[in-house]
Amino acid sequence: MKRQKTHPTHQDPVCGMEVSYTTAADEFTLRGKTYYFCSGACREAFEVEPARYIRPHRQHGVGPS
Template structure:
């Protein structure tokens, strides 16, 4: 993966680079990357709500 590859933050929808994302977590076999600690914490409170987004 390169710096130009992006993934969508499941909480806010922002495109983030997995290489430079603030944090990431794995849920149900998928790795999610986040633009901020706030998005990470929101996801962590109810991952099922955002994992299907």
């Protein structure tokens, strides 16, 4: 039996669905990072208000500012 090659998955930042770059319905690049989406509607919601869906990055041991 031949194993299928799997692609890494990414979480749609709007709805949380797991998608890979090969199965994503849409994508959007913001500040050099590409986000993948399950639908155009999720991409549109993200594009209008990305700060609502992006979790702030926190380094270990550093509290929120």
